[in-house]
Amino acid sequence: MKAKSYSRQELIxxxxxxxxxxxxxxxxxxxxxxxxxxxxxxxxxLALVNERHAETSxxxxxxxxxxxxxxxLIREVIVDPKRVFYDPNTQPHHHLYNIDTGEITDIPAxxxxxxxxxxxPPGMVTEGIDIVVRVRTx
Amino acid sequence: MKAKSYSRQELIxxxxxxxxxxxxxxxxxxxxxxxxxxxxxxxxxLALVNERHAETSxxxxxxxxxxxxxxxLIREVIVDPKRVFYDPNTQPHHHLYNIDTGEITDIPAxxxxxxxxxxxPPGMVTEGIDIVVRVRTx
DNA sequence: GCCGCGGTTAGACAAAGTCCAATCTTTGAC
DNA sequence: GTCAAAGATTGGACTTTGTCTAACCGCGGC
Ligand SMILES: [Mn+2]
Ligand SMILES: [Mn+2]
Ligand SMILES: [Zn+2]
Ligand SMILES: [Zn+2]
Numbered sequence: 001m002k003a004k005s006y007s008r009q010e011l012i013x014x015x016x017x018x019x020x021x022x023x024x025x026x027x028x029x030x031x032x033x034x035x036x037x038x039x040x041x042x043x044x045x046l047a048l049v050n051e052r053h054a055e056t057s058x059x060x061x062x063x064x065x066x067x068x069x070x071x072x073l074i075r076e077v078i079v080d081p082k083r084v085f086y087d088p089n090t091q092p093h094h095h096l097y098n099i100d101t102g103e104i105t106d107i108p109a110x111x112x113x114x115x116x117x118x119x120x121p122p123g124m125v126t127e128g129i130d131i132v133v134r135v136r137t138x
Numbered sequence: 139m140k141a142k143s144y145s146r147q148e149l150i151x152x153x154x155x156x157x158x159x160x161x162x163x164x165x166x167x168x169x170x171x172x173x174x175x176x177x178x179x180x181x182x183x184l185a186l187v188n189e190r191h192a193e194t195s196x197x198x199x200x201x202x203x204x205x206x207x208x209x210x211l212i213r214e215v216i217v218d219p220k221r222v223f224y225d226p227n228t229q230p231h232h233h234l235y236n237i238d239t240g241e242i243t244d245i246p247a248x249x250x251x252x253x254x255x256x257x258x259p260p261g262m263v264t265e266g267i268d269i270v271v272r273v274r275t276x
Numbered sequence: 277g278c279c280g281c282g283g284t285t286a287g288a289c290a291a292a293g294t295c296c297a298a299t300c301t302t303t304g305a306c
Numbered sequence: 307g308t309c310a311a312a313g314a315t316t317g318g319a320c321t322t323t324g325t326c327t328a329a330c331c332g333c334g335g336c
Contacts, residue, residue, distance in 0.1 A: 114251070114269070120234075124275060132267070133255065179323095194284085195284065201283085220292095220322080
């Protein structure tokens with residue numbers, strides 16, 4: 001996943017396409033998420049957004065992350081029981097999780113195959129499959 | 139995974155084998171975990187253990203779950219950002235997670251294969267691979 | 277009976293996240 | 307451009323999950 005540098009106009013278009021009003025705070029948060037391609041937790045995003053000049057509250061960060069998630073702009077990564085990480089990469093992919101450092105790395109789903117999954121109980125539909133490879137530094 | 143009904147003596151032996159002193163509280167918690175084969179959160183275990191007669195504290199439940207986990211008697215399941223579930227099934231297996239009901243079901247690892255995983259960065263060793271199939275009720 | 281040690285406990289604490297009512301911004305109609 | 311309605315933001319209170327601590331309990335060994 002490339003760390004494309006989105007212009008302000010591109011970010012505005014990105015939000016509008018989802019029917020999201022491009023407020024200053026949402027643009028700042030989108031910028032933090034999409035300019036670097038990392039897996040960030042809410043408190044890290046809050047800190048990054050207010051780095052230069054405090055102007056976005058904790059409530060707005062959480063509101064916005066939930067909004068972006070509901071619109072499919074970002075996804076949640078559940079690997080650490082302590083906090084949720086937000087992933088700007090919404091392509092199907094999986095994760096390598098270093099349990100010592102907490103580092104999360106993408107694993108492309110392209111060349112990966114799972115076989116032998118049992119059939120789903122009737123009336124259920126798959127929402128997604130998440131694979132987490134937990135690694136330790138030797 | 140069968141819901142074997144362990145006798146008090148079997149539970150005592152199970153704990154002693156791991157060098158764990160079989161106190162009354164630990165036996166109660168072990169009983170709750172191993173007699174039913176579900177994925178329970180700490181607060182559910184606390185409630186079940188104190189169902190008849192309050193005698194085990196929150197601190198002891200958490201102490202004991204962490205102790206059992208460190209000894210490999212149980213494992214944690216990380217699927218819900220809100221709480222950790224404890225799994226008495228320590229065989230390699232995966233999970234089906236119903237995002238609507240919160241229900242967690244085991245998927246045996248036996249007849250399941252993953253191909254195409256990239257090589258690990260040098261100096262890293264795999265601790266485990268967790269697959270979560272997220273399903274929705276149609 | 278007393279000691280020592282491991283286990284248990286209530287309650288204080290911490291961190292992640294939600295909620296609320298007051299306030300501020302955005303937006304579109306004019 | 308003005309303005310009002312709709313929508314967004316905010317500080318701070320609140321909730322939930324989990325940890326920590328210091329006092330206390332209980333049991334085996336002497
Ligand atoms: Mn700014
Ligand atoms: Mn009892
Ligand atoms: Zn990712
Ligand atoms: Zn399981």
